[in-house]
Structure formats: C-alpha cells, structure tokens
Amino acid sequence: MTATETAAQPVRRLEWQLAQVxxxxxxxxxxxSLMLHVPDWQGHLPGQHTDIRLTAADGYQAQRSYSIASPPxxxxxxxxxxxxxxxxxxxxxxxxxRAGDQFELRGPIxxxxxxxxxxxxxxxxxxxxSGVVPLMAxxxxxxxxxxxxPTLLLYSSRSPEDVIYRAxxxxxxxxxxxxRVVNTLTRKQPDGWMGRRGRIDKALLAEECFPPEQGxxxxxxxxTPFVEDVSxxxxxxxxDPLTIKxxxxxxxxG
Amino acid sequence: xxxVGLKKIANGCAGxxxxxxxxxxxxxxxxxxxxxxxxxxxRRDYRSMGTQKIFARRQVHKQKAxxxxxxxxxxxxxxxxxxxxxxxxxxPGQYVxxxxxxxxxxxxxxxxxxxxxxxxxxxxxxxxxWNWAEFEALPQTTIKRDIHCVTKWSKxxxxxxxxxxxxxxxxxxxxxxxxxYIMAHCDGGYTTNVPVADLIxxxxxxxxxxxxxxxxxxxxxxxxxxVPHLYFWKSAKWxxxxxxxxxxxxxxxxxxxxxxxxxxxxxQRYDGD
Numbered sequence: 232m233t234a235t236e237t238a239a240q241p242v243r244r245l246e247w248q249l250a251q252v253x254x255x256x257x258x259x260x261x262x263x264s265l266m267l268h269v270p271d272w273q274g275h276l277p278g279q280h281t282d283i284r285l286t287a288a289d290g291y292q293a294q295r296s297y298s299i300a301s302p303p304x305x306x307x308x309x310x311x312x313x314x315x316x317x318x319x320x321x322x323x324x325x326x327x328x329r330a331g332d333q334f335e336l337r338g339p340i341x342x343x344x345x346x347x348x349x350x351x352x353x354x355x356x357x358x359x360x361s362g363v364v365p366l367m368a369x370x371x372x373x374x375x376x377x378x379x380x381p382t383l384l385l386y387s388s389r390s391p392e393d394v395i396y397r398a399x400x401x402x403x404x405x406x407x408x409x410x411r412v413v414n415t416l417t418r419k420q421p422d423g424w425m426g427r428r429g430r431i432d433k434a435l436l437a438e439e440c441f442p443p444e445q446g447x448x449x450x451x452x453x454x455t456p457f458v459e460d461v462s463x464x465x466x467x468x469x470x471d472p473l474t475i476k477x478x479x480x481x482x483x484x485g
Numbered sequence: 486x487x488x489v490g491l492k493k494i495a496n497g498c499a500g501x502x503x504x505x506x507x508x509x510x511x512x513x514x515x516x517x518x519x520x521x522x523x524x525x526x527x528r529r530d531y532r533s534m535g536t537q538k539i540f541a542r543r544q545v546h547k548q549k550a551x552x553x554x555x556x557x558x559x560x561x562x563x564x565x566x567x568x569x570x571x572x573x574x575x576x577p578g579q580y581v582x583x584x585x586x587x588x589x590x591x592x593x594x595x596x597x598x599x600x601x602x603x604x605x606x607x608x609x610x611x612x613x614x615w616n617w618a619e620f621e622a623l624p625q626t627t628i629k630r631d632i633h634c635v636t637k638w639s640k641x642x643x644x645x646x647x648x649x650x651x652x653x654x655x656x657x658x659x660x661x662x663x664x665x666y667i668m669a670h671c672d673g674g675y676t677t678n679v680p681v682a683d684l685i686x687x688x689x690x691x692x693x694x695x696x697x698x699x700x701x702x703x704x705x706x707x708x709x710x711x712v713p714h715l716y717f718w719k720s721a722k723w724x725x726x727x728x729x730x731x732x733x734x735x736x737x738x739x740x741x742x743x744x745x746x747x748x749x750x751x752x753q754r755y756d757g758d
Contacts, residue, residue: 244756244757245756249557284578286558286559291564317565319564319565319566323562327562328561333559334557335557455587463593463595472591472592475591477591
C-alpha cells in the first residue's frame with residue numbers, strides 16, 4: 232500500500248461520546264484515576280490518549296488531552312489525571328468530579344507512542360511524575376497478556392507521596408521476574424529508603440537500562456525538561472534515536 | 486501527545502565524519518520510511534478492526550446525541566480563565582498559554598550550523614541548496630502571528646524571522662511553484678505535507694529566529710517550517726529539505742490519525758474532522 236492510497240481512504244470522524252464516571256480512585260494527594268464506562272469505545276492501544284471536553288452551564292467549553300491508563304483488555308476506560316495548579320480542567324476532574332457524573336470524550340488518539348506485546352522487547356519505560364500514566368497502560372497490557380518481554384520501568388518522583396500506582400507496581404514486579412521497577416526520589420526520601428535518590432542522570436541510565444546492543448524499545452514520558460534531559464542522555468549513551476519514543480507533558484495549564 | 490518527529494544522530498557528527506554522517510542519515514531515512522509504512526499499515530488494520538463495532542453502535546449514538554441536544558453540561562464546571570481573548574483570535578477548543586510547550590516524538594537533534602544545509606527539491610531533483618551563511622544572506626522577512634497547537638494551546642503574537650517561500654522560489658529562479666504540494670523533511674526523519682497554496686503569497690516561511698533570537702533546538706532550531714495558519718505540527722521542526730510533489734501524500738502525524746490539512750478554525754485535528 233502506498234501513502235497516497237492511505238490519504239485517499241475515506242476516514243471516519245472520531246465522534247464525541249459520553250463517558251460515565253463509575254468510580255474515582257485516589258492515587259496520590261493530587262492525582263486521581265477516573266474509571267469510565269464508555270459504551271461506544273472502539274478500543275485502543277497502550278500508550279494512546281483521549282481528548283475530553285467539558286461544557287459549563289453558560290456554554291463555555293474546554294478541551295484537554297489525557298493519557299489512557301487502562302489496558303485495552305479492561306472493560307472500563309481509565310484516565311489518570313494530575314491536578315495542575317490553576318488548571319481549570321484538571322482541577323475540575325480531580326476535585327469536583329464524582330461517580331455518576333458524565334462528560335464528553337473522544338479517541339483513541341496517537342499511534343506512535345504505543346507498545347503491544349506483539350512488538351516484544353526488551354522494553355525500557357522511563358517516567359517522570361505523571362508521565363508514568365501511558366507507560367502503565369503498557370505494563371498492565373503486558374501483564375493481562377502474560378507478556379514475557381524483559382521490561383524495566385525507571386520511575387522518577389519527587390517524594391514517596393508522589394509515586395502513582397506504587398502498590399500495583401510493587402505487586403506486579405514481585406509476581407514477574409522479567410519486570411524490574413526502579414524508583415528514584417528526587418526531593419524527599421523516607422528513612423530507610425532503599426531505592427535510588429536524585430534525578431535520572433546518565434550514570435543511572437547506563438547502570439539500569441538494557442544496553443544499546445540489546446536494542447531496547449524505549450519510551451520516555453514526563454515534563455519537557457525531563458524528556459529533553461533523559462532522551463539527550465540516551466542518545467549520548469549510544470541508543471539509536473529512532474528507538475526512543477517520547478511524550479511530553481507541556482506546562483500548559485491543563 | 487507529541488508533535489515533532491523521529492530523530493537521528495547524523496547531525497551531531499563533526500565535519501570530518503561528514504560522509505559517515507550522510508550514510509547514517511540515509512540509513513536512518515530508509516529505516517524510518519520502512520517504519521512509517523508499516524505503522525501506516527498497522528493503523529489501517531487497527532482502524533478497520535473496529536469498523537463493524539463502530540458501525541453497529543453509530544445509530545445508538547446518534548439517538549443519544551439528539552436527545553441531549555449535542556452537548557452535555559458538566560455539573561459544577563465553570564471557566565476559571567481570567568484573560569479575555571477576543572473570539573476571533575482563538576479557534577474552537579483552544580486556550581491561550583503564555584508558555585511555549587514542546588511536543589516532539591523523539592529526542593531533540595543537536596545540529597551544528599557548520600553541518601546544516603537546506604534544500605529545495607522537485608521530486609528527486611535538486612532546485613537549490615544553501616549552507617547556513619548562504620541561507621542567512623537570502624531576503625529576510627519578519628512576521629507576527631498567533632500559533633495554534635493541536636494539543637489545544639494557542640500562543641498569541643509570536644514573532645518569527647526567516648525566508649518566505651516566495652523568496653525561496655525567486656532565489657532558484659522560479660516565477661511560480663513547480664508543483665501543488667510539498668513534503669517537508671526534517672532531521673530525525675519527521676515529515677509533514679502542506680499544499681503549496683498555503684505557503685506562497687507570504688503565508689509560509691523557513692524561519693530561523695523566534696522573538697529576534699536563534700530558535701532553541703527544542704523548538705525546532707536552527708530552522709523550522711512556519712505555516713502559522715495551520716495547526717502547529719505542520720510547522721515542522723529541524724527542517725532540512727522541502728520537496729515539491731505533484732500528488733499529495735501524508736506526512737508523519739498525518740499517517741497516525743491526524744488531519745491531512747489541519748485548519749484550526751475548522752477544528753481539523755484528526756482524520757475525518
């Protein structure tokens with residue numbers, strides 16, 4: 232098939248659909264997961280995102296994009312949202328939204344920052360803060376499908392209280408000898424913290440990542456400075472830039 | 486999500502390793518093209534996979550939409566925006582930011598100006614090629630425009646300096662464009678397609694300065710395509726080559742479900758919008 236044929240194919244619009252909140256899971260003091268029932272959902276790939284649209288009583292609308300945290304195998308669609316200071320949409324989703332509420336959503340969106348068990352490994356996932364969300368969809372998918380690809384999650388958080396999905400990730404790693412979860416805490420470490428300290432740097436990457444010769448598939452997600460630093464270090468360490476896929480959460484007031 | 490492309494390592498190579506860097510570049514381009522093709526196929530398969538389901542449910546959805554009059558009020562939601570942006574400045578679904586968010590699909594290439602060239606092509610043949618000093622010597626134009634990213638942010642009154650497509654065509658001795666479409670090719674293998682009508686008449690340029698300063702690498706420096714009236718993924722970072730084409734073809738994001746044209750005022754974000 233040529234590219235021209237792709238362009239000529241009739242395409243179906245991604246329609247706005249109603250999502251109903253079934254449950255809200257408190258992940259951290261500023262992060263919630265919205266468990267959504269979306270009757271018309273067409274399915275998605277781990278790593279994709281959705282657009283959501285909120286409408287105020289006076290007709291004012293706001294749209295934002297949020298990564299999908301649930302694997303395609305799950306019945307409910309889960310979005311994990313971090314409250315951004317002064318963010319009108321994220322504040323609403325984290326503080327105001329309750330089970331039973333509805334809002335509009337469309338997707339899935341994005342087809343590049345995705346991984347499925349068919350793509351195999353080794354898989355190297357590197358997250359900063361809420362950048363862990365699309366990577367969690369990949370890990371959950373891998374687990375639901377009994378994937379054995381050697382996998383590393385390198386996850387940087389500010390403090391222990393900021394670690395999202397902590398219990399689930401610990402349990403996942405305990406069950407699966409092919410999965411390694413390495414946490415690093417940048418600002419505050421509890422007494423007796425056995426994990427890493429400080430930001431992800433070149434030395435940490437060199438020590439923890441699968442070596443370049445193994446050709447790992449690398450996904451980096453976090454704030455812009457985080458992704459710029461980490462992906463820059465990876466290139467310097469000799470990883471093929473084409474194997475490094477990035478997703479950046481801009482400081483965009485969401 | 487991310488807006489600008491795959492990266493490669495060739496740009497960072499020193500001058501003495503130039504031929505190696507070319508080989509690496511070619512190698513990566515070929516690999517990228519293969520990957521782009523296979524992912525385009527995946528996308529098609531993935532989309533068609535869900536087709537029946539979508540079709541079966543369409544009727545139900547339509548009825549629902551009618552009964553809710555097209556929108557659903559979000560209980561307790563209200564605007565917290567302080568600023569009043571005139572409606573004619575902000576396309577639907579956008580909000581104003583004063584930040585300049587970065588969206589790219591891979592690492593930022595670090596390009597040395599000594600290695601940088603920019604080429605215009607018609608199909609496979611070269612129309613013109615400039616090194617950095619030669620490009621800087623072309624007529625410079627400064628414009629102030631609003632920019633709109635498909636991820637919903639808009640930034641007002643951004644100032645860019647560079648060489649317009651009109652001046653590029655003149656520089657290679659053409660009175661009019663040689664073909665109706667272009668594909669922009671960038672360091673890292675990123676591509677995007679734009680109709681030529683959206684570039685000539687002062688509408689598009691190859692820009693090398695943002696707010697009077699060299700464009701930082703994360704924002705597409707040394708040079709980025711600027712087509713400010715389309716969603717900003719069309720303003721491709723790290724542009725190195727513009728290829729005129731007789732037939733339109735989708736670029737990178739256009740092959741991943743994003744709209745082929747991307748008019749923010751019609752909210753053409755994704756395929757079918």
